[in-house]
Amino acid sequence: MTTDFRTLGVPAPLVAALAADGKTEAFPIQADTLPDTLAGRDVLGRGRTGSGKTIAFALPLVARLGTKLAGGGRRGGLPLGLVLAPTRELATQIAATLTPLADAYGLRVTTIFGGVSQNRQVAALRDGVDIIVACPGRLEDLMGQRLVRLDAIEITVIDEADHMADLGFLPGVTRILAATPAGGQRLLFSATLDNGVDKLVNRFLQSPVLHSVDEIDQPPVKMTHHVFGTADVESKKALVQALASGRGRRILFMRTKHHAKKLAQQLTASGIPAVDLHGNLSQPQRDRNLAAFADGSVRVLVATDVAARGVHVDDVELVVHVDPPTEHKAYLHRSGRTARAGSEGDVVTLVLPAQEKDVAQLMRKAGITASAQKVTADAAAVTALVGEVAAYVKPEPRAPRQQQGGGGRSQGANAQRKRAAREARDTAQQPRSDRPRRDRSGRPAQKAQGGGASAQTRAGQGRSGGSGRGAATRGGSTPVYSSSSGAPQGNPRRGGRRAARPAG
Numbered sequence: 001m002t003t004d005f006r007t008l009g010v011p012a013p014l015v016a017a018l019a020a021d022g023k024t025e026a027f028p029i030q031a032d033t034l035p036d037t038l039a040g041r042d043v044l045g046r047g048r049t050g051s052g053k054t055i056a057f058a059l060p061l062v063a064r065l066g067t068k069l070a071g072g073g074r075r076g077g078l079p080l081g082l083v084l085a086p087t088r089e090l091a092t093q094i095a096a097t098l099t100p101l102a103d104a105y106g107l108r109v110t111t112i113f114g115g116v117s118q119n120r121q122v123a124a125l126r127d128g129v130d131i132i133v134a135c136p137g138r139l140e141d142l143m144g145q146r147l148v149r150l151d152a153i154e155i156t157v158i159d160e161a162d163h164m165a166d167l168g169f170l171p172g173v174t175r176i177l178a179a180t181p182a183g184g185q186r187l188l189f190s191a192t193l194d195n196g197v198d199k200l201v202n203r204f205l206q207s208p209v210l211h212s213v214d215e216i217d218q219p220p221v222k223m224t225h226h227v228f229g230t231a232d233v234e235s236k237k238a239l240v241q242a243l244a245s246g247r248g249r250r251i252l253f254m255r256t257k258h259h260a261k262k263l264a265q266q267l268t269a270s271g272i273p274a275v276d277l278h279g280n281l282s283q284p285q286r287d288r289n290l291a292a293f294a295d296g297s298v299r300v301l302v303a304t305d306v307a308a309r310g311v312h313v314d315d316v317e318l319v320v321h322v323d324p325p326t327e328h329k330a331y332l333h334r335s336g337r338t339a340r341a342g343s344e345g346d347v348v349t350l351v352l353p354a355q356e357k358d359v360a361q362l363m364r365k366a367g368i369t370a371s372a373q374k375v376t377a378d379a380a381a382v383t384a385l386v387g388e389v390a391a392y393v394k395p396e397p398r399a400p401r402q403q404q405g406g407g408g409r410s411q412g413a414n415a416q417r418k419r420a421a422r423e424a425r426d427t428a429q430q431p432r433s434d435r436p437r438r439d440r441s442g443r444p445a446q447k448a449q450g451g452g453a454s455a456q457t458r459a460g461q462g463r464s465g466g467s468g469r470g471a472a473t474r475g476g477s478t479p480v481y482s483s484s485s486g487a488p489q490g491n492p493r494r495g496g497r498r499a500a501r502p503a504g
Contacts, residue, residue: 008034011063013104018055021100027052029213030059037187038063042205045189046212053189054097054312057083057157060187062098065130066105069154074108074128078152081131082180084173086163088113088135088283089290093312094159095133107131112148114138115283122147136164136172143179153180158188158200163333165195177204192329222344223335225370226381227359229351235376236350240322242377243348244272244300246386248317249293252302253334255323263322264302271392274300299390305330313337318385321349324358328365346385 003026005015018024026034029047037043037060047053061081069080083098085091095111102109110124112134118141125132125148132139132148142148156177158164164173177186177200186205190197201208230236244250244267254260257278264276275289275298293301294313305325316338325331331349338345351359351372363370375382 003031005030005034005059009038010034010059011067013066014059014063014101017100017104023055027055029053029211030056032211032213033057033209034059036209036211037185040064040068040185042186042208043188044201044205044208044210045187046191046193046210047189051213053159054094057159057187057189058094058098058101061131061155061157062101062105062107064155064185066102066107070105074130075152076126076128077148079125079129079132079148079150080152081155081157082150082153082176083131083133083157083159084136084139084164084176085133085159086135086167086169088115089277089286090160090312091133091135092287098131098133102131109133112138112142113283114141115286118142136169136176139176140172143176150176150179151181153184155185155187156180158186158190161188161190161197161200162192162195165197170196170200173200174203191333223338224344224346225335225363225368226346226348226385227351227363227370227372228348228382229353229356229372229374230376231374232352236322236352238377239350239375239382240320241267241270241272242382242386243318243320244274245389246318247299247388247390249296249299249313249315250301250318250320251316251334251337252300252320252322253325254302254304255325257304259323260302260304264300267300267302269395271394272300272390273298273393274302276302278304305334317345319345319347321347324349324351324355324362328362331362331366331368348385 004024005018005026006012008026008031010018029045029051033043033045033056037057045053045056061083065081083091083094085094091111091113095109098109107130108124108128109131110121110129110133112121112132114135114137118138121138121142125142139148143150158173158177161173164170180186186208188197188201188205188208193201228239230239240252240263244252252263252274254263257280260276260278261280264274267274275292277286277289277293281289289301290313292298319335319338321331321334325334335347338347349359349363349370356372360372373381
């Protein structure tokens with residue numbers, strides 16, 4: 001049974017905005033929650049990523065702020081709606097979904113998260129915004145600087161609350177919710193209610209209505225799981241390249257940031273354009289890579305678990321667990337990048353011999369039934385998943401790396417100023433010819449009789465005409481100057497014959 005948005009009570013301007021984006025039928029979690037959220041009730045929605053939660057809370061947020069709760073001019077630093085998200089990628093994509101809906105009522109939306117300069121965010125808050133989509137850390141920073149206040153918040157949404165708990169954000173989320181008015185509407189969406197999420201529900205939601213659709217422990221029926229056993233690391237490498245070579249979008253999951261970056265580089269070098277997504281990238285790099293994947297510029301994304309919930313891209317036909325995750329929730333969250341919004345998708349887990357037992361246990365906990373099969377890169381099962389192989393894309397030549405440690409001289413203004421300062425300092429420190437040299441103790445070198453030649457000069461000439469030595473050399477190295485009494489340094493008995501004392 002299908003339900004259109006107008007039947008659920010969604011205002012006509014928002015129905016038109018959804019239709020312009022090709023969305024006319026409500027997904028189950030939207031159909032279940034919208035009657036309550038549009039009526040202003042607190043709602044607890046349990047559903048997996050990809051089940052349609054974003055539109056489920058975006059519609060009542062915009063509809064109520066644009067109609068029943070509308071009124072008055074914007075005030076700088078006092079937003080009316082707040083959406084909390086665990087990652088920058090997710091915040092960005094929630095804002096992208098909200099903005100065309102907010103435009104229907106002339107509402108302003110902005111994002112607030114770390115990893116970028118706060119200047120743009122502060123300017124937007126100062127000018128006045130209606131809805132902010134924020135990560136807890138940066139939002140608390142701006143609250144501490146008194147650049148934003150939550151006194152006027154009418155509706156608060158917490159998305160991916162269980163992931164907030166996994167990342168240790170719940171104390172910050174608790175402080176943020178405590179700063180919002182107690183009478184405001186609160187919507188909490190989460191796949192599970194463990195790790196302290198239930199405490200948020202008990203403290204901040206008033207008589208919430210619970211709706212559970214497509215929970216995390218229930219894999220989508222249109223998702224097909226495969227377990228491919230591979231003999232060793234080299235055969236696994238060939239298998240990964242084969243699985244990445246198809247024409248559709250695919251996401252490859254790695255356990256570490258270093259390996260994600262390395263695999264993306266290897267695939268690109270082999271003619272399969274790929275980008276990486278992990279915590280070591282700056283925000284502009286993350287945005288650029290995710291945008292390239294979303295718009296089809298590249299068809300392969302290599303990601304870590306941290307980025308798993310932030311990738312909300314439709315039409316991902318294949319997810320590959322290159323490194324199997326360590327626990328079943330991570331497996332299901334990763335796998336949720338495909339078979340989204342009713343689409344079909346495949347999930348492949350690659351298993352080395354030493355990983356077979358752990359992966360079998362992982363699958364049992366995730367409720368997945370999939371028989372492991374030994375394959376090679378050219379096996380029929382692999383070929384069927386790959387489909388049509390994409391054309392080879394010649395990689396762009398990599399820019400030569402600048403040598404470090406004196407491999408070149410920078411000609412920038414700052415570098416030239418530093419060189420000039422060093423040269424001036426070195427010149428000032430050079431000994432003057434009319435200034436007597438000093439020995440290591442700081443005493444002036446003793447001058448010889450007669451011609452005024454220094455002891456250093458006499459030492460360079462060796463013994464001269466039976467006169468005494470003012471300095472001795474050790475194996476041709478730096479001279480060791482005599483003391484003020486004219487005696488040589490060191491033990492005279494070890495030096496053989498005692499040096500003659502200068503006359504006079």
